[in-house]
Every structure is written in structure tokens, then in C-alpha cells.
Amino acid sequence: MSLNIDHVSVIYPAADGRPPVAALSEIDLTIAEGEFVVALGASGCGKSTLLNLIAGFLSPTTGSLTLEGRAVSGPGADRAVVFQKHALLPWLNVLDNVAFGLMLQGVGKEARTRTANDYIGLLGLDGFQNSPVYKLSGGMQQRVGIARALTCDPKVLLMDEPLGALDALTREKAQELILKIWGETGKSVFFITHSVEEALFMGTKLIVMSPRPGRITHRFDLPFSRQFQSGTPARKVKASPEFIALRETVLNIIFADEEALE
Amino acid sequence: MTLSPPPKAPAKAAANGAGIRARLSRARATKPGEIYGVPGQGNTFWLSVASVLVMLFVWWLVTALGLVKPLFVPSPQSVLAKFVQIWNQGFTNTPFLEHVSISTFRVFSAFILACLIGLPLGLAMGMSPVMRGIFDPPIEFYRPIPPLAYLPLMIIWFGIDETSKVLLIFLSMFAPIVLGARSGVKSAAIEQIHAAYSFGATRWQVMRHVILPSAMPEILTAMRVGIGFGWTTLVAAEMVAATKGLGYMVLSASQFLQTSVVIMGIFVIAIIAFAFDLLMRFLERRLVPWKGRM
Ligand SMILES: Nc1ncnc2c1ncn2[C@@H]1O[C@H](COP(=O)(O)OP(=O)(O)OP(=O)(O)O)[C@@H](O)[C@H]1O
Numbered sequence A: 001m002s003l004n005i006d007h008v009s010v011i012y013p014a015a016d017g018r019p020p021v022a023a024l025s026e027i028d029l030t031i032a033e034g035e036f037v038v039a040l041g042a043s044g045c046g047k048s049t050l051l052n053l054i055a056g057f058l059s060p061t062t063g064s065l066t067l068e069g070r071a072v073s074g075p076g077a078d079r080a081v082v083f084q085k086h087a088l089l090p091w092l093n094v095l096d097n098v099a100f101g102l103m104l105q106g107v108g109k110e111a112r113t114r115t116a117n118d119y120i121g122l123l124g125l126d127g128f129q130n131s132p133v134y135k136l137s138g139g140m141q142q143r144v145g146i147a148r149a150l151t152c153d154p155k156v157l158l159m160d161e162p163l164g165a166l167d168a169l170t171r172e173k174a175q176e177l178i179l180k181i182w183g184e185t186g187k188s189v190f191f192i193t194h195s196v197e198e199a200l201f202m203g204t205k206l207i208v209m210s211p212r213p214g215r216i217t218h219r220f221d222l223p224f225s226r227q228f229q230s231g232t233p234a235r236k237v238k239a240s241p242e243f244i245a246l247r248e249t250v251l252n253i254i255f256a257d258e259e260a261l262e
Numbered sequence B: 001m002t003l004s005p006p007p008k009a010p011a012k013a014a015a016n017g018a019g020i021r022a023r024l025s026r027a028r029a030t031k032p033g034e035i036y037g038v039p040g041q042g043n044t045f046w047l048s049v050a051s052v053l054v055m056l057f058v059w060w061l062v063t064a065l066g067l068v069k070p071l072f073v074p075s076p077q078s079v080l081a082k083f084v085q086i087w088n089q090g091f092t093n094t095p096f097l098e099h100v101s102i103s104t105f106r107v108f109s110a111f112i113l114a115c116l117i118g119l120p121l122g123l124a125m126g127m128s129p130v131m132r133g134i135f136d137p138p139i140e141f142y143r144p145i146p147p148l149a150y151l152p153l154m155i156i157w158f159g160i161d162e163t164s165k166v167l168l169i170f171l172s173m174f175a176p177i178v179l180g181a182r183s184g185v186k187s188a189a190i191e192q193i194h195a196a197y198s199f200g201a202t203r204w205q206v207m208r209h210v211i212l213p214s215a216m217p218e219i220l221t222a223m224r225v226g227i228g229f230g231w232t233t234l235v236a237a238e239m240v241a242a243t244k245g246l247g248y249m250v251l252s253a254s255q256f257l258q259t260s261v262v263i264m265g266i267f268v269i270a271i272i273a274f275a276f277d278l279l280m281r282f283l284e285r286r287l288v289p290w291k292g293r294m
């Protein structure tokens, strides 16, 4: 499986007297099978727009998107999305939220409960199966959202700042968990974050984006998540000289961008 | 750039810490288990009981002191006595409970009809621009007209039997129910809808599993509002050639200046409507405990 984005531009049409917004311009990106692509960039540079494009919620103004050679024409079960917030269904309990995708796909109750329970356990939510989701903490809700996307067993996992709401400790644990699952399942991932450290640690490929018009300005291949997977502890990976050097490089790019905006 | 020092609070307010103004401008501290700043939270039950008792007392006092003639405001005792009398002997040769049941039947059959037609129509109008385009003008046109204004038309078109009565009540609750269901469609967050599609949902599944459940709170509110309109229209509906019903009872009693029957009838209507409202609130707590929480 591979996803190809070829010369894609997105222009939001003018509305309410505002001029049209060139949200993305001339994006070229390939997400190969098993690749973990992280997008980083100032607010408003078009990261969510790019994710919505891949998910099929938006069509490109020009250019083309193909998944395994076929044009992407709408959302589908092969690309599951984890949102930053507001996406759980409060009338369902944790178990039914996690099993929601399987239910939509017509999987029988017993089978989907079993699968859902596996992922609930994997994300450390055991014992909360019957809790209403609106009574969970923000971090737990986020984990329900991740579990829900994973149970669908999508080929591509699209995550829009999935860990933004978590405290530092939970966040690091969640990062490791996502990497573990990614390693075991070999899924392709597109992951948006605002944290440079998170981006460097998790991705195999990093794209740095700039606003007005939204475009990819830098690309890096990253070795760190592979290092973590082959047994190096996360803290050690993040403390290595290469990691720190690259972190400074990327931070400089982003600060330069933000200053150019002001 | 240099920072100017922050403006100082007036020394006096700082000195006596909890000044009246400071206290009024802040939300009240919470009791354990409450969340700070939630608008209007707190239990009102006993205050409401007290409010009712005070009103009853004032009513009794005004009549007991003879401040108004019984023709205008009969005493609580005489209204109660009238109630007992009508309960035992009926009103205009019809047992009391039959008046109650015929009115309840009229309101509820209209209510069920309004829900059966109004809820699907409202949902369809929320989902489809075609439906909205077609049905928006007629509904918005008739909605602000008071039922009394089109009552004569109902009579000319549908005669003076049950049909026109039920139809009049139906029309009074139809518009609010349609509009509630229609705006309920907008309750689902776009993220919830997108998530469902990204798990492979069909349009129909999104409607059934995301849009409909998230519209439930607004639908229940619309039903509550709707049945309220129904009870207010009951008396108007029973102005026409009715020989039974609570509205009829009130109207014909007023013609004979039996003020105590009028007041009693009003109380009975209010109590039935209130009991139903309590039932709806109970249902709301059971069906949508998540309302406003995510
Ligand atoms: N529906 C829309 N209509 C018009 N303009 C939009 C719409 N959605 C986004 N935009 C504009 O497109 C640009 C990119 O938005 P996008 O949401 O993709 O940014 P982002 O990189 O995800 O930002 P953030 O990091 O703050 O989430 C912004 O300038 C935004 O104002």
C-alpha cells in the first residue's frame, strides 16, 4: 500500500467577504507502506487540511491523490482518523465507542466485543468498558479515540494532534504505545503534532510546513523511532547528540517561520 | 521594551478582602460535588414548595379578609369544594373523569400525530436542502399565526366534530416539533460525522448512528415545548361545539359566572400538563444523561 500526493493545491473559496485562502500549494508527498510521516509547522500552515485531504473529506483544487494507484474520492475504512477532540459519541460507553467502527462494518457483537476489549487493554483502559465516555479524563478520552481507530484495522492511520491534550508523562507513554502498535501492525501513519520532540521521536519521515500558502519547506528522514524499536530506551534516544542537533535545526526553521509571519 | 507595573487594586477593597462588590461579581463557592460556575445550578425543590405555599396563603388571606368578591376570586376552600362536588356528580351530566379523559385524548392524539409526522419531516428538512426548500415557506408562514385565527377555517373545512379539534391542537404543536428536530440535526460535531465516515460508514449509518442520537436532546426539548403548546390550544379547540372536555367545562362555567369551576378547571389542566412535563424531564435524564457534557 502506498499513498501518493501529486502536485496538490487546495484553495478555500472566498466567503463572507474574505478573500480565498490558499491553504495548500503544490504538495508532493508519498507515504509508503509502514512509513510514519509526521507533519510539523506553525498554526494555520495547512496540516489539518492535508490530513482532511488524505482522509477524503476534501478534494484537491488541483493535483491528484492516489491510494494504491486508485484515486482517492472520499473517506473509507482503509483510512481511520483520530481527532484532537469532540469526536467520541457520548451516548455510547467506552466499549461501544471502541467497537463503533466494527459495528458499522457489520461485525457481529461477540467478535467486535472481543477485538474492542483487546485494544481497550492495550491502551490501559481495562475496567472502564462500561463507563460513559464523558466521565473520563481528557487523556483517557483521547486513548479511547486511538483505540477506536485501531480496532478498524485501517491501512493508514491519520492522527491530528492526538496527544495534544495529555500531560507530559502520559504523553510519553502514549508515544511509546503508538510506536509499539505501529511496529507490530506495520500500518502507515500520518501524524500531526506541535511538539518538535514528539515529531522527531516518532516519525520515520518529517515534513515541515510553512503557511501562506501552505507548503512543505523541509523534509527529513528520521532514524529515532527505529532505534527505539530495536530496544534503545526512549529517554536515551531523546538524549542522543544527533537527536538534540536535529531538534535545534528544526526549531530554528520553525522560529524563523513564525518571525517571518509577525 | 519596559513593562509598566500592573495597576493596583484600590487599597480599601484589598483591605476588607471580601467586599460586597467582590462577592457579588464572583460566582458562589461550590458545595462538594458541584462544579464551579455552572449557570443556575442548585436544588430548587424546597424553595418551589415554599413559593407555592406562600401563593396559596395569599390567595386564602385575600378571600378570607373579604378584599375581593367571591365572584371574581373565590376562596380556595370553595374551589376545593367545587372540585369534590364535580368529582362526585360530574359537570353537565358528564362524569368529571370523562371530561379529563376526552381532553387528554384530544391533546395526546394530536401530539402523537405531530411527532409521527413532524419529527421525520424536521429531520429530513435538516438533512436535505430539497426538503428544506419545499417545506420551509409553508411552516414559517403559518407558525406565527395564533390558532384562534385559523380556527374558523378549520371549522369550515373539517366541520365541528373531533377532526377539527384535534387538527387545531395538532397544528399548534407541529411547527415547534418540526423546527426542533430540524435544528437537532445540526447538533452532531463535524468530527463525529467524519470519524464515522472514516470507519467506513454509509450515509444512512451516519444518519442512524451519529446524527439521530446527537439530535435526541433537541428532539426531546421540542416534544416538551410542543405538548405545552397543545395544552394552551385545548381551550380554543373546545370552544367549538364541544359538549365534553376540560376546555368546554371552563368555557361554559364562565358563561354562568361559576368562577370556582373556571379556576378548578384551570388547575386541573395545569396539573396534567405539569405531570406530563415531569415525565418528559425524567425521560430526558434517562435517555440523554450526556446532554451538554461533550
Ligand atoms: N473550512 C475552511 N474555510 C476557509 N478557510 C479555511 C478552512 N479551514 C481552514 N482554513 C484556512 O486554511 C488554512 C490552513 O488551515 P488548517 O486548519 O489546515 O491549519 P493547521 O495547520 O491545521 O493549523 P493548526 O495547527 O492551528 O491546527 C488556515 O489559514 C485556515 O484559516
Ligand SMILES: [Mg+2]
Residues within 6 Å of the ligand: A047, A048, A049, A160
Ligand atoms: Mg489543525
